[in-house]
Amino acid sequence: MRSARTVMTWLLRRPLALISVAIVVGLVLAALVGPVFVPYDPLAQDPAVQAKGPTAAHPFGTDYVGRDVLSRVVEGARPSLAIGLASVSLAVVAGSALGMISGYLGGAVDLLIQRLVDILLTLPGLVLALALLAIVGAGSATLVGVVAVVLTPGIARVVRSATLVVATSGYVESARAVGARDRRILVRHIYPNVLPTILVLATLNIGNAILLEAALSFLGLGVQPPQPSWGNMLSGPARAYFEVAPWMALFPGLGVSLAVLGFNLVGDTLRDAFDPRLQRMT
Amino acid sequence: MGLGRRPRIVGIFIALLMALTACAPASTPTPTPSASGSPGKTAIKRGGTVTLAFSVDPNHLDPHKGTTAQNFVSLVYDGLTEFKTGPDVAPGTHIIEPALAERWEISPDGKTYTFFLRKGVKFQDVAPINGREMTADDVAFSLGRMLSTDAENIKRDLFNAITKVDVVDTYTVKVTLSQPFAPLLANLATVFASIVPKSELNFKNVAIGTGPFLLKDIQRQTKYVYVKNPSYWKEGADGKPLPYLDGFTQVIIADEGTRTSALRSGQIDFTDLLVDNLAQQILKSNPALVDEKFPGNFSVMVRLNAGDPALKDVRVRQAISLAIDRQAIANALGGGTGIVNGPIPTALTDYAVPVGDLANFKQDVTKAKQLLADAGASGLKLTAILQRSPQNRQIMLEAMQPMLKAVGIDLQLQFVEPAELAKRRLERSYQLLADNLTPSVEPDTYTYVEYHSKSSGNVGNYSDAALDQLLEKQRATVDAAQRKQILRDIQLKLAELQYIITTGDPYYHSIFQPYVKGFRFSFVNQRIPMKYIWLDK
Numbered sequence: 015m016r017s018a019r020t021v022m023t024w025l026l027r028r029p030l031a032l033i034s035v036a037i038v039v040g041l042v043l044a045a046l047v048g049p050v051f052v053p054y055d056p057l058a059q060d061p062a063v064q065a066k067g068p069t070a071a072h073p074f075g076t077d078y079v080g081r082d083v084l085s086r087v088v089e090g091a092r093p094s095l096a097i098g099l100a101s102v103s104l105a106v107v108a109g110s111a112l113g114m115i116s117g118y119l120g121g122a123v124d125l126l127i128q129r130l131v132d133i134l135l136t137l138p139g140l141v142l143a144l145a146l147l148a149i150v151g152a153g154s155a156t157l158v159g160v161v162a163v164v165l166t167p168g169i170a171r172v173v174r175s176a177t178l179v180v181a182t183s184g185y186v187e188s189a190r191a192v193g194a195r196d197r198r199i200l201v202r203h204i205y206p207n208v209l210p211t212i213l214v215l216a217t218l219n220i221g222n223a224i225l226l227e228a229a230l231s232f233l234g235l236g237v238q239p240p241q242p243s244w245g246n247m248l249s250g251p252a253r254a255y256f257e258v259a260p261w262m263a264l265f266p267g268l269g270v271s272l273a274v275l276g277f278n279l280v281g282d283t284l285r286d287a288f289d290p291r292l293q294r295m296t
Numbered sequence: 297m298g299l300g301r302r303p304r305i306v307g308i309f310i311a312l313l314m315a316l317t318a319c320a321p322a323s324t325p326t327p328t329p330s331a332s333g334s335p336g337k338t339a340i341k342r343g344g345t346v347t348l349a350f351s352v353d354p355n356h357l358d359p360h361k362g363t364t365a366q367n368f369v370s371l372v373y374d375g376l377t378e379f380k381t382g383p384d385v386a387p388g389t390h391i392i393e394p395a396l397a398e399r400w401e402i403s404p405d406g407k408t409y410t411f412f413l414r415k416g417v418k419f420q421d422v423a424p425i426n427g428r429e430m431t432a433d434d435v436a437f438s439l440g441r442m443l444s445t446d447a448e449n450i451k452r453d454l455f456n457a458i459t460k461v462d463v464v465d466t467y468t469v470k471v472t473l474s475q476p477f478a479p480l481l482a483n484l485a486t487v488f489a490s491i492v493p494k495s496e497l498n499f500k501n502v503a504i505g506t507g508p509f510l511l512k513d514i515q516r517q518t519k520y521v522y523v524k525n526p527s528y529w530k531e532g533a534d535g536k537p538l539p540y541l542d543g544f545t546q547v548i549i550a551d552e553g554t555r556t557s558a559l560r561s562g563q564i565d566f567t568d569l570l571v572d573n574l575a576q577q578i579l580k581s582n583p584a585l586v587d588e589k590f591p592g593n594f595s596v597m598v599r600l601n602a603g604d605p606a607l608k609d610v611r612v613r614q615a616i617s618l619a620i621d622r623q624a625i626a627n628a629l630g631g632g633t634g635i636v637n638g639p640i641p642t643a644l645t646d647y648a649v650p651v652g653d654l655a656n657f658k659q660d661v662t663k664a665k666q667l668l669a670d671a672g673a674s675g676l677k678l679t680a681i682l683q684r685s686p687q688n689r690q691i692m693l694e695a696m697q698p699m700l701k702a703v704g705i706d707l708q709l710q711f712v713e714p715a716e717l718a719k720r721r722l723e724r725s726y727q728l729l730a731d732n733l734t735p736s737v738e739p740d741t742y743t744y745v746e747y748h749s750k751s752s753g754n755v756g757n758y759s760d761a762a763l764d765q766l767l768e769k770q771r772a773t774v775d776a777a778q779r780k781q782i783l784r785d786i787q788l789k790l791a792e793l794q795y796i797i798t799t800g801d802p803y804y805h806s807i808f809q810p811y812v813k814g815f816r817f818s819f820v821n822q823r824i825p826m827k828y829i830w831l832d833k
Contacts, residue, residue, distance in 0.1 A: 253551065
């Protein structure tokens with residue numbers, strides 16, 4: 015891999031990549047340390063300023079019970095990113111394992127795993143998530159699990175394709191010829207070579223996971239009030255107020271858009287970076 | 297690496313859409329009709345139709361089986377009596393007028409009512425009733441349905457003083473009561489006392505009455521189309537039968553934002569129950585719209601289940617009441633303005649005790665903490681169930697959360713589907729349940745029906761012998777001044793007991809297009825006065 019300096023030079027030559035990294039770093043910082051710096055307690059209500067527009071004291075305005083929208087948007091970044099990252103980590107571990115095993119072993123194992131993946135892929139993500147949440151109940155922990163289940167089959171499918179390519183390559187053949195066992199081949203030869211694919215998939219799926227979390231919270235199945243999350247700030251009474259107090263929904267909505275955009279662009283950047291054909295062109 | 301670019305773009309688009317969720321397609325400016333002529337004495341014009349919007353599709357249409365279709369069937373049916381409407385009736389008061397009963401006689405002991413029916417009133421000309429005349433048999437049949445003891449009939453307690461209904465002749469019905477019953481004539485004016493034709497019809501799906509409009513077409517979840525009943529018995533100001541309109545359509549638009557957009561763009565002519573600050577904003581951008589403002593009588597509240605171990609202790613319930621700032625909650629409900637309600641909503645000016653006179657209504661955090669400590673209920677964790685719509689429940693509970701936290705009560709919210717909420721309410725399987733009281737102009741609905749230990753409307757295990765006695769006495773007292781005094785005692789008692797934490801109501805607005813004339817204010821569960829509406833265009 016390149017040194018930090020080459021990474022910087024490489025990034026500087028791609029303004030879009032730089033912006034995307036800046037967005038993601040900014041959001042992560044906001045989620046980690048933002049709540050310390052926000053002007054108000056995100057749960058504190060001030061009855062004197064219910065549903066008031068942006069002012070110097072409340073730059074993003076206040077919501078229907080007089081909470082500061084800026085503080086809530088910053089606080090809301092935390093569950094959105096945390097649930098996004100946690101569910102993607104789970105999904106990536108499960109999906110990569112399934113995909114590599116399926117692609118490398120082939121045969122009956124492959125058939126079984128891939129038909130299971132097919133079944134899960136036929137259901138739209140949101141519908142599958144709703145059905146699962148109806149069974150396990152709403153809450154932050156179950157949400158992570160459910161989003162992970164929804165994302166896993168897609169990852170497994172792509173990792174399997176990558177594994178198929180690697181598995182037929184010369185070095186795997188020779189490793190097998192010298193008598194390496196399956197586990198060693200999977201860990202030492204297949205895994206390092208599908209890792210770029212996995213990393214790109216992970217980054218791209220964080221955007222999907224954040225979106226799914228927002229959609230589920232919007233439908234009332236995610237983070238429960240009064241705890242703010244971008245999704246639940248968009249739903250409920252904020253909808254009734256949309257015409258007269260658009261700031262209640264606009265800013266958390268922008269948060270979702272920005273996060274999804276940022277992670278997707280980082281995913282694109284990573285793909286460019288890992289793609290040898292594109293590298294030669296620069 | 298077979299990853300297409302499109303799904304992500306779609307994803308971003310969805311995120312943006314969600315940000316704009318409540319925003320309906322951009323509303324086009326309303327073409328303002330030419331400035332209306334001289335106010336006041338304009339000759340009434342007949343004809344035309346209007347479109348109204350309501351937020352929820354009713355469960356079914358049967359007025360005697362706990363329908364939620366009050367605003368839908370109230371114009372199809374009439375009662376024996378009706379509430380007077382018009383500019384001379386102050387909101388919050390009620391005057392009973394004859395409707396299908398032309399007049400009535402009350403025996404000196406107050407236990408027998410003889411209703412003399414209006415002659416020549418015909419049911420709407422719809423098969424299989426085909427416009428036959430309404431007679432005493434239909435009234436007896438309808439009263440029998442109102443008194444039926446099946447579980448669906450949750451409004452039975454409005455009429456349960458009635459012990460016997462006799463058909464004297466074709467146009468005379470004698471009603472015998474177990475005791476004098478003050479709310480009777482008012483309760484008979486509600487939608488729940490609609491007179492239906494004696495028949496085997498399933499009134500959940502069809503509605504045929506004597507009212508000013510007949511229900512022509514039902515498209516569930518979409519719209520209800522009504523046309524004029526040409527043989528309606530009541531005359532308009534121009535000496536010809538009401539109604540003035542040829543018909544109207546009620547469309548179902550669940551989302552408040554979409555509803556207001558529809559009003560702005562002229563797709564609907566009339567919308568009801570708009571919260572104060574939403575209405576203000578609409579009027580600011582569309583000054584031509586006409587606005588009627590009135591205080592709500594819904595009383596958004598949290599029902600405490602007195603059967604729950606945590607809430608059995610009256611000190612805990614009082615502590616909850618003392619912990620909250622009702623004015624702040626009422627303001628949140630209205631988006632800045634609101635009215636605090638005691639057990640009987642402030643809007644019922646004749647009966648409501650001023651909130652300042654009620655115990656446990658003024659926020660007192662120290663006293664609340666003391667009561668909780670005395671009751672040994674520190675670190676109390678409570679769960680409130682609520683449905684997503686109407687959103688005023690969520691606003692109320694979210695406003696309460698930090699107030700309760702300040703006295704050491706952790707309040708959790710649990711959203712449930714409407715059907716499950718209704719089930720758990722009936723089964724009394726909840727700790728706290730966010731709801732509103734059944735709106736009415738008759739104080740009995742807010743007192744006896746909710747709190748009497750034997751009432752079908754008591755769904756919170758409320759039981760207090762002294763209260764029961766007062767509630768019964770209130771019903772049996774026909775003298776208005778005396779009854780008012782008893783109702784005052786009841787409210788003071790309820791403030792002590794705090795079975796239901798009433799918070800408040802927003803001011804509501806009815807907003808309509810400038811050509812809609814003849815609007816008359818009425819509370820929900822009265823018959824909405826659509827029959828007096830006419831169009832100046």
